Amino acid sequence: MTHPARILSTLFATLAIAVGAQAQTLKVGASTGVHADALHAAAAEARKQGLDVKVIEFTDWTTPNEALASGDLDINYFQHQAFLDNAIRQRGYPFDVVGVGVLPNIGLYSYKIKNFSELKDGARVSVANDPVNQARGLGLLEKAGLIQLKEGLGARATVNDIVSNPKKLKFIEVEGPQLVRAIEDVDLAQGIPAHFVSAGKPEVASKALLYTGASDSYYAIRFVTRKDNVNDPRVRKFVQIFQSAQAVRDQTHTSFGGDTKLYTLAWLSK
Numbered sequence: 551m552t553h554p555a556r557i558l559s560t561l562f563a564t565l566a567i568a569v570g571a572q573a574q575t576l577k578v579g580a581s582t583g584v585h586a587d588a589l590h591a592a593a594a595e596a597r598k599q600g601l602d603v604k605v606i607e608f609t610d611w612t613t614p615n616e617a618l619a620s621g622d623l624d625i626n627y628f629q630h631q632a633f634l635d636n637a638i639r640q641r642g643y644p645f646d647v648v649g650v651g652v653l654p655n656i657g658l659y660s661y662k663i664k665n666f667s668e669l670k671d672g673a674r675v676s677v678a679n680d681p682v683n684q685a686r687g688l689g690l691l692e693k694a695g696l697i698q699l700k701e702g703l704g705a706r707a708t709v710n711d712i713v714s715n716p717k718k719l720k721f722i723e724v725e726g727p728q729l730v731r732a733i734e735d736v737d738l739a740q741g742i743p744a745h746f747v748s749a750g751k752p753e754v755a756s757k758a759l760l761y762t763g764a765s766d767s768y769y770a771i772r773f774v775t776r777k778d779n780v781n782d783p784r785v786r787k788f789v790q791i792f793q794s795a796q797a798v799r800d801q802t803h804t805s806f807g808g809d810t811k812l813y814t815l816a817w818l819s820k
Contacts, residue, residue: 575602576784579614581628581727582607583748584805585771588652589627591801592792601787611680611726618776619643625785627651630769632682632705644777649789652802653770653814657758658690659733659741666694666759671717673737677709679723684708686762686769687740694760705768743812744805752807761811770816793817 578593580586586607593603606623608614614626615637625648629637637643663669675696677687685707691697698714699707709721724732726742730749733739738759746755762769773789775782792798799815806812 574784575604576788577604577606577622577624578788579606579608579617579623579626579628581611581614582609584654584744584802585628585652587805588792588798588802591797592788592795595795595797596788596791599787599791601784601791603788609727615641615643615645615774618645618774621776624779624782625773625775625788627771627773629774630682630771632685632768633680634772634774635705636680636682645774646777646780647772648775648780648785649773649793650767650816651771651773651792653764653767653816653819654742654744654806655762655766655812655814656686656690656769657741657743657755657761658687658694658738659746659754659758660738661733662737663759666696669696669717669719669738673717673719674722674735675719676722676724676729676732676736676739678726678729678740680726681706681708683726683740684723686766688712690740690760690762743807743809747805747807747812752809755807755812756809763811764814764816764819767814767816767819770814 578589580589586605589605593605596603611628614628617623618626634645638645678684682705685705688699688707692699696717696719697712700711700713703711722736727745729739729741730745733741741758743755746752775785779785802813
C-alpha cells in the first residue's frame with residue numbers, strides 16, 4: 551500500500567510542474583516597428599490576465615523564422631501567408647498558423663509625380679527583392695495599368711514575368727525594409743505605409759498614388775508557431791488577447807498614423 555506522505559509528495563511535485571509550465575514566459579518575436587508595437591500592447595494586456603509575455607524584436611525577415619525553428623521563440627508575428635509558404639518551401643520549417651493579425655496595405659509612392667500619367671518612359675521603379683513581396687508590388691503596378699504580368703502566377707510573379715511594359719520602366723530591386731529610403735532615388739516606389747510611419751514620415755504614408763485593401767487578406771500578418779506547439783494554451787490565449795484587446799486596436803491605429811486606409815484588422819473582415 552502506498553504511504554500517504556508519498557502520495558502527497560507526488561501530488562505536490564505534479565502541481566509544481568504544472569504551475570511552473572503555466573508561469574513560463576511566452577516568447578514572441580516580431581519585426582521592429584508597427585508589428586512589435588502591437589505585440590507590446592497585447593503583452594501588457596496578457597500580463598494583466600496572468601500570462602507573462604516577452605516581445606523580442608528583429609530588424610530582418612530571416613532571423614524570426616530561424617529563432618522559432620530553434621525554439622528560441624514560441625510564436626513569431628512578422629510574415630504574411632505568401633512569405634510563410636515560400637519560407638516553408640525553401641527551408642522545410644515545421645510551422646503552422648495559429649491566428650491572423652493586421653493586414654498592412656501597401657502603396658505606390660513618388661516624390662516626383664502626382665499621378666501615373668506623369669511617369670516618363672524609362673522611369674526607375676523600386677520593388678521588393680524578396681519573391682513574394684515583389685509579386686505583391688508588381689500586382690499593384692499591374693492594377694495601376696503600368697505593366698502586365700503572365701497570367702496565373704499570383705504571389706509567384708517576379709520582374710522576369712512582366713510581359714508588357716509600354717513605358718519601358720526600369721526596375722530596381724530593394725530589400726523590403728529599405729523601400730522607405732529607395733523612394734528618394736527613384737521615380738516610383740513600392741512602399742509599405744507602416745515603414746514610413748515608423749521612419750517618422752506618416753504624412754508620406756498617407757499620400758500613395760494607389761493602395762491595396764481588405765481584399766488583399768492573403769497578405770495579413772500571421773501568428774506562426776511550430777506544429778508541436780499549436781495546442782499550447784498560452785499560444786492560443788495570447789492570440790485571443792491580441793485580437794480582442796482594445797489597446798491593440800488603439801496602438802495599431804496610432805502606429806499607422808491614424809489613417810484607416812493604411813491597414814485592416816484582418817480577423818474582423820473574414
